[in-house]
Amino acid sequence: MAANKKLLMLPGDGIGPEVLRQVRRVIEWMDRRRTVTFDVEEGLVGGAALDAHGVAVTDETIAKALAVDAVLFGAVGGPKWEGKGFDKRPEAGLLRLRKDLGLFANLRPATVFAPLADASSLKPELVRGLDIMIVRELTGGVYFGEPRGITDIGNGERRGVNTQVYTTSEIRRVAAVAFELARKRKNRLCSVEKHNVMESGLLWKEEVTALHKESFADVELSHMLADTCAMQLVRNPGQFDVIVTDNLFGDILSDEAAMLTGSLGMLPSASLGAVDASGRRKALYEPIHGSAPDIAGRDLANPIAMLLSFAMCLRYSFDMQEDAALVEKAVEAVLAGGMRTADIMQPGMAKVSTSVMGDSILRALDKLAA
Ligand code: IPM
Ligand code: MG
Numbered sequence: 246m247a248a249n250k251k252l253l254m255l256p257g258d259g260i261g262p263e264v265l266r267q268v269r270r271v272i273e274w275m276d277r278r279r280t281v282t283f284d285v286e287e288g289l290v291g292g293a294a295l296d297a298h299g300v301a302v303t304d305e306t307i308a309k310a311l312a313v314d315a316v317l318f319g320a321v322g323g324p325k326w327e328g329k330g331f332d333k334r335p336e337a338g339l340l341r342l343r344k345d346l347g348l349f350a351n352l353r354p355a356t357v358f359a360p361l362a363d364a365s366s367l368k369p370e371l372v373r374g375l376d377i378m379i380v381r382e383l384t385g386g387v388y389f390g391e392p393r394g395i396t397d398i399g400n401g402e403r404r405g406v407n408t409q410v411y412t413t414s415e416i417r418r419v420a421a422v423a424f425e426l427a428r429k430r431k432n433r434l435c436s437v438e439k440h441n442v443m444e445s446g447l448l449w450k451e452e453v454t455a456l457h458k459e460s461f462a463d464v465e466l467s468h469m470l471a472d473t474c475a476m477q478l479v480r481n482p483g484q485f486d487v488i489v490t491d492n493l494f495g496d497i498l499s500d501e502a503a504m505l506t507g508s509l510g511m512l513p514s515a516s517l518g519a520v521d522a523s524g525r526r527k528a529l530y531e532p533i534h535g536s537a538p539d540i541a542g543r544d545l546a547n548p549i550a551m552l553l554s555f556a557m558c559l560r561y562s563f564d565m566q567e568d569a570a571l572v573e574k575a576v577e578a579v580l581a582g583g584m585r586t587a588d589i590m591q592p593g594m595a596k597v598s599t600s601v602m603g604d605s606i607l608r609a610l611d612k613l614a615a
Contacts, residue, residue, distance in 0.1 A: 250281065250284070250315075250563055251283070251284045251286075251312070251313040251315075252272075252283050252285045252315055253285075253286050253287070253288060253306075253309050253313040253315075253316045253317070254268075254269075254287045254316075255288050255289070255290040255306070255316060255317070255318045255342075257289075257290045257291040257292075257321040257335070258292040258320060258321050258323050258335060258536045258541075259319075259320055259321075259322070259535070259536025259541040260319070260540060260541050260542075260546035261318075261319020261320040261321070262319060263541070263544065263548070263599050264532065264547075264548040264550070264551035264552075264599065265317060265319045266548075267551065267599065267602070268548075268551055268552060268555045270607060271552060271555065271572065271610070275568065280568070281565065281568070286309060286313070288305075288306040288310075289302075289306065290302050290306065290318070290321060290335075290338040290342070291320075291321025291322060291326075291339070291536075292323055292325060292335040294335075294338055301333075301335050301339075301341070302341050302342060307341065307345050310345075311345070314525070314528075314563070315530060315558050315562040316528070316529040317529075317530050317551075317555060318339070318529050318530065318531035319531070319536075319551065320531070320535050320536035321335035321338055321536060322334075322335040322336060322536045322538075323536055323538040323541070325538075340388065340389075342529060343383050343529070346529065347384060347519060348384060348516035348527060348528070348529055349382060349385070349415070349418060349517075349519070350381075350418075350516070350518075351381040351499075351514060351515070351517075352379075352380055352422075352426070352514060352515045352517065352557070353379040353495075353503070354376070354513065354514075355377045355378075355499070355502035355503050355506050355512065356375065356376050356377075356512070357372050357373060357375040357505075357508070358508060358576075359581075360580045361507050361511070361580065361591075363507070364507030364508060364589055365505055366505075367505055372482060372505055372506065374483075375482055375505065376430075377485045377486070377487075378426055378430065378487045378488070379487075379489075379490070379498060379499045380422055380423040380490075380495075381492060381494075381495025381498075381499055382411075382415065382416075382490070382491045384492075385410070385412075385492060386409055386410070386445075387407045387408065387409045387492065387493045388492045388493065389492075390407060390409055390410040391408055393407045393408060409443060409491075411448060411449060413448070413452055416448065416449050416452040417452055418519065420436070421460070422489075423487050423489035424457070424461040424464050426487050427464045427465075427486060427487040428464060430486050430487060432463070433464070433486035433487065434461075434465070434466050434467070434487045434489060435466075435467045435468070435474070435487070435488050436450065436453040436467070436469070436489050436490070437469050437471050437490035437498065438450055439470055439472070439494075440470070445491075449491065450468055453489070454466070471490065471494040471497075474488070474494075475498060479501070479505070482505055499514075499533065508589055509533065509534050509550075509588070510532075510534055510546070510549060510586065511549045511553065511589065512532065512533040512553070513530065513533070513550050513551075513555075513556065513557050514530070514532070514533055514554065515528060515529075515554070515558070515561050516528065516529045516530075517561065526562075528562045530555065530557050530558040530562075531551075531554055532550030532551045532553075534550055540587075544599045544600055545586065545587050545598060546586065547587075547602070548586075548599050548602055548603055549602070552576060552606065553572070553573065553576060556569040556570075556572040556573050559572065571613055572606075572610070574613055575606050575610045575613055576606060576609075578612075578613070579606050582609075583595050584601075584602060584605050586598070
């Protein structure tokens with residue numbers, strides 16, 4: 246039997262622990278079927294790590310994250326830790342993980358689940374069957390650019406600075422991931438920047454164009470300004486297949502795309518590093534939604550985004566396509582059966598808790614695997 250697969254779970258804050266608990270149950274279910282075994286370690290991140298260690302992630306946790314095959318991340322943040330300096334915020338833990346693991350490619354699918362097409366704020370005919378993949382650059386741009394900071398410039402004035410910066414290789418490696426994904430989908434890539442006002446955007450466009458010509462001429466490439474893309478996403482989202490964009494635009498556009506689906510509590514994401522000599526890559530999987538402190542600890546949260554993030558982990562880190570599809574099918578079966586957590590509740594459906602949603606998904610897995 247192949248070596249156990251090593252996972253690090255970082256539940257974090259708010260609803261993070263309760264949604265990751267449902268993933269644990271699916272992992273135990275898989276272990277029982279003996280098709281695959283996982284070694285699961287757990288660690289602290291975000292506010293939980295700040296409370297215990299005074300930092301949003303410790304060096305030991307980073308070392309563990311570097312050693313495992315994949316990291317499963319819940320969510321970080323909450324009112325308790327607001328108003329602190331940037332390095333004392335829960336988010337600093339997530340940003341350090343992304344940077345130290347070199348997770349430059351963030352895959353954020355925006356998919357509409359058929360039973361939820363009516364939950365979108367757009368007309369159902371605009372979103373039915375929607376399946377967009379946003380590839381967001383995750384370790385560069387304004388999130389990490391130097392110089393940055395707030396300085397006193399006298400006379401009661403202060404100055405806040407951040408730097409938007411990209412290099413050729415940073416642009417090309419994320420664009421390559423996006424081109425390759427497009428090839429496995431509808432073969433269309435839209436590259437998004439603001440070359441009309443930003444040098445970094447102009448470079449982005451030129452490098453993507455050059456890479457396309459050199460290595461991906463078979464993929465249909467288009468370019469769009471970020472503001473136009475924001476507009477087109479609500480006007481006619483069906484025109485998009487894969488979108489590749491920088492860290493900040495990707496942050497914003499992926500929230501917009503996620504909301505179109507009417508199912509923010511449903512959407513997973515994968516953050517991937519470069520493929521190494523042994524063919525493996527560092528990876529972190531997390532739901533798109535945040536820590537939802539208002540409902541934390543009340544068994545109300547939707548665990549589906551976290552479960553689907555685990556499915557992405559099976560797909561991208563372990564090449565377990567069948568098992569990934571099994572988890573996804575179980576989710577769909579439960580939704581088709583009318584179960585809804587509060588965030589996706591619709592008239593006539595059955596409102597269930599986090600744990601009952603977990604129970605139902607396990608039962609659906611039993612049925613599908615029988
Ligand atoms: C996201 C989040 C993070 C980001 C925050 C929590 C730092 O909004 O993953 O989209 O801005 O990248
Ligand atoms: Mg965001």
